[in-house]
Amino acid sequence: MKREIWKGSEAIAEAAIRAGCRCFCGYPITPQNEIPEYMSAKMPAAGGVFVQSESEVSAINMVYGAAASGIRAMTSSSSPGVSLKQEGISYMVGAELPAVIVNIMRGGPGLGSIQPAQGDYYQATRGGGNGDYRTVTLAPANLQEAVDLMFDAFDIADQYRNPVMILADGLIGQMMEPLVWKEHKPRNLPPKSWAADGRKGRDHNNFITSLLVEAADCEAHNRCLEKKFQEMEDKECRWEEIMTEDAEVLLVAYGTPARIAQTAAEHLRKQGIKAGVFRPITLWPFPARRLREIAEQRSVKVVLDVEMSLGQMLDDVKLAIGECKPVRFYGRVGGSIPTVSEVEKAAAGAYEEVK
Amino acid sequence: MTTIYQKTKGLQDTTLHYCPGCSHGIVHKLIGEVMEEMGIIDTTIGICPVGCAVFAGNYFACDTIEAAHGRAPAVATAVKRTHPDQPVFTYQGDGDLASIGAAEIIHAAMRGEKFTTFFINNAIYGMTGGQMAPTTLIGQRATTAPGGRTKEQAGEPVQVAEMLSTLKGLVYAERVCVTDIPHLNKAKKAIRKAFEKQMAGEGFTFVEILATCPTNWGMGTAEANKWLMDNLAAYYPLGVIKEV
Ligand SMILES: Cc1ncc(C[n+]2csc(CCOP(=O)(O)OP(=O)(O)O)c2C)c(N)n1
Numbered sequence: 001m002k003r004e005i006w007k008g009s010e011a012i013a014e015a016a017i018r019a020g021c022r023c024f025c026g027y028p029i030t031p032q033n034e035i036p037e038y039m040s041a042k043m044p045a046a047g048g049v050f051v052q053s054e055s056e057v058s059a060i061n062m063v064y065g066a067a068a069s070g071i072r073a074m075t076s077s078s079s080p081g082v083s084l085k086q087e088g089i090s091y092m093v094g095a096e097l098p099a100v101i102v103n104i105m106r107g108g109p110g111l112g113s114i115q116p117a118q119g120d121y122y123q124a125t126r127g128g129g130n131g132d133y134r135t136v137t138l139a140p141a142n143l144q145e146a147v148d149l150m151f152d153a154f155d156i157a158d159q160y161r162n163p164v165m166i167l168a169d170g171l172i173g174q175m176m177e178p179l180v181w182k183e184h185k186p187r188n189l190p191p192k193s194w195a196a197d198g199r200k201g202r203d204h205n206n207f208i209t210s211l212l213v214e215a216a217d218c219e220a221h222n223r224c225l226e227k228k229f230q231e232m233e234d235k236e237c238r239w240e241e242i243m244t245e246d247a248e249v250l251l252v253a254y255g256t257p258a259r260i261a262q263t264a265a266e267h268l269r270k271q272g273i274k275a276g277v278f279r280p281i282t283l284w285p286f287p288a289r290r291l292r293e294i295a296e297q298r299s300v301k302v303v304l305d306v307e308m309s310l311g312q313m314l315d316d317v318k319l320a321i322g323e324c325k326p327v328r329f330y331g332r333v334g335g336s337i338p339t340v341s342e343v344e345k346a347a348a349g350a351y352e353e354v355k
Numbered sequence: 356m357t358t359i360y361q362k363t364k365g366l367q368d369t370t371l372h373y374c375p376g377c378s379h380g381i382v383h384k385l386i387g388e389v390m391e392e393m394g395i396i397d398t399t400i401g402i403c404p405v406g407c408a409v410f411a412g413n414y415f416a417c418d419t420i421e422a423a424h425g426r427a428p429a430v431a432t433a434v435k436r437t438h439p440d441q442p443v444f445t446y447q448g449d450g451d452l453a454s455i456g457a458a459e460i461i462h463a464a465m466r467g468e469k470f471t472t473f474f475i476n477n478a479i480y481g482m483t484g485g486q487m488a489p490t491t492l493i494g495q496r497a498t499t500a501p502g503g504r505t506k507e508q509a510g511e512p513v514q515v516a517e518m519l520s521t522l523k524g525l526v527y528a529e530r531v532c533v534t535d536i537p538h539l540n541k542a543k544k545a546i547r548k549a550f551e552k553q554m555a556g557e558g559f560t561f562v563e564i565l566a567t568c569p570t571n572w573g574m575g576t577a578e579a580n581k582w583l584m585d586n587l588a589a590y591y592p593l594g595v596i597k598e599v
Contacts, residue, residue: 023437049436054462058429061422061459065430068420069400071437091423196418196434198398198441205367207412209421 001180008173009034009076011143012102012166014042015150016074019184021100022048023073025062027055027081030114031170032104035076056081060088060101067097068208070195072154076102078170079120080111083128089163090129093225094210096194098157100150101135102166104173107335115335116170118255121312124167125284132222134229136236137165137283139254143177145281151184156236158189160228167283169308171256171337238281239290243269246299247276249347250325252291252317253306254280257338261306264343273351274299283313288320295321302354303327304347306338326354365390365416372410376576378566379407381533382475383414385543386444390417393550399442400434402427404456406448407481425456428463428472435470442550443470450480453489453515460519467524467558471549474515477566478587485571489513492590496573512590516563520597526558528596532565532588534580541593557599565591 006014013035016024024039036052043050049066053059059075066073077085082103092099105120107113120128127133136156140146146168157164196206212218242262244250249268251261258279265275278294280287295303303325305317311329318327330346332338362368365387373379390396396416403411404422412419422430427445435443452460452474460472479497480486487497487504490512494503504512516528527549531542542564549560565587569579 023433025433049433051432051436053429054458057426058432058459058462061426061429062433064422064426065402065420065433066437068430069434069438071433073433087423088426095421196400196420197438198400198418199416200397205412205416206418207421208419209412211409211421 001182003178003180005176005178006143007034007176008143008146008168009104010038011147011179012076012150012173013038015147016100017042017046017048018181019151019154020072021074021154022046023063023066023071024048024075025051025053025059025073026075026077027053027059029078029081031106032076032078032102032173034173035102056084057087060085063099064088064092064097067092067099068095068195069197070192072158074100074102076104078104078106079108079117082120082123086123086129089135090127090131090133091210092163093133093135094131095208096161097163097208098161099163100153100157100166101163103168105167105169107333113335114170116256116308116337117333117335118169118257118308119312119333120167121283121309124165125286125316133225134232134284135163135165136232136285137167139167139281139283140172141255141258141279143172143175144179146172147179148182155187155189159187160232162228169255233285236282237285237287239287240279240281241294242277242279244276244278244294246274247297248299248301249273249275249351250295250300250303251275251277251306251343251347252280252303252313253277254283254313257306257308260338260340260343263340264347267340267344268347271348273348275347280313286316286320288316291317291320292324295325300325302350304350305329306343306346307331308337309333363387363391365396366414367416369413371414373407374570376567376569376579377407378477378533378564379475381539382473382564382566383411385533385539385546386473387415389543389547389550393547395442395550399444400438402431402434402443402445404445404447404451405482406451408446408448408475409482411446425451425454426459427451428456428459428468431470432463432466432468435468439469442554445470445472447472447474448481449474449476449478449488449490453513461522464519464522464525464559464561469553469556469558471553471560471562473546474561474563475566476515476563476587476591477568479568479571481568481571490515492586514591516561516596519561524559525561525597526599527552528561528563530563530565530591530593530596532583532593534583563591565593
């Protein structure tokens, strides 16, 4: 397979088109403008629709419309814009509509900065809109994984009729890396017989709605959703284990910080500290069970969570590990990226402290 | 036996939930009849946002999508663009369209999206119990304007059909009402014309229907019809606002 150099945002857009996305709607915001720009150039030739919307609110509702009428649809944005999409995401979960939302995260809160950050973990994994809901949240750490996950994202969305979020930090969107376009084996997906795309002889009309005025009906609907969320937890959890078999210091990180953590772990091993990395690929569902198993290994003395936030995934790490091993945290925020030596130092310090 | 009158196939055979004297049911029927007469029940996709007509998918015989409050024009934009050969309409109240969804309707009209919007202007928020709308008349009482709307507090009501008609993408705007048979017939013609222009690919089409809300206006049915003609129709003139 031929290796090609791609820019992150453009690779993500190209992967979406190859995955069958035929409607992209978005509003400009740095650092992800290359996604709508690429879509505006390439989507028409693929026979799809590109709309530059008047706002992120509008963009997510356009995606809602395309999804409701049976089309694979996607929007992308960066942190402040994704905040505006939360209403629409909640409605999509309620109405059981599949779509993909890409968040190329930047510093916050508010307007924040345009540099890479991971401050939207809570929003993505806890359901940033109203109501009890979940969205499968995929966190690529390199461009190969980013494009591979795009294919999975559309399949997962269609399989469960639920929006899927790609949560990537600004580095993934902005950097260039080699990748190969692998053959994607599509899932066996059910037909979209529920779509409101015109009756065309159907004996009933399809009505896409999230409104259930009777409490009992709404509870029953929530229970159905709960079942789907449970199934996603059982079947869609993904992670990577790097040098964890004999690790004394277990680094936990996702996205770009996971790569930094890996280099730090390699350096630490040269200095005689056995370090390993546990990298969640799905942030929801969080690979808690496997993380717990690894943390329980006799070799593991301390766990160090590394993020480009004040410690959001940290909650999930602590929930997974409980009291079984001490958990420490190292984070940079606001668009600052942790360096390898900072992570090394934090890991060595944590190791010294518990040794 | 000859059939004198038949319920339109454009509506499902079910009971509507609207209050007595409310215009929503009549407008539903007119849209249903036009869809039937044009033979487009099987292809049309309707978008009905939050408001008293949020259950319209249980009434219209065509496929229907509920939208979040105000967002129907965005939803319809993508539905129409991904299904360019099928009729698409939005059915929106005045709180929905002129307040929370003002951005969405203006930009859909500006882009000349090739769908039709039916704008039900009853000068009040029906579903939430009679709060002031952007279309509430000066002096008209609402639960959030207990002494009547004042210019100082809330500005003057917006004439949506005229405002949208300044946009090049809008090719047809007409204001109608359904208070009696002659007006009802005119309204039906406007609905049909909007669908026809949409399907001819001309651009964005808009029919504003002045509507009664006897419950929240605190009036009887006949009184509400008269109040509409005397007051609403005086501020919001009936007729074609723009046609290109
Ligand atoms: C985001 C949001 N804000 C507020 C509401 C509450 N709400 C439901 S319907 C409505 C107003 C409806 O009035 P209108 O659009 O004029 O339609 P009508 O009910 O009169 O037909 C409001 C404010 C909501 N559902 N969603």
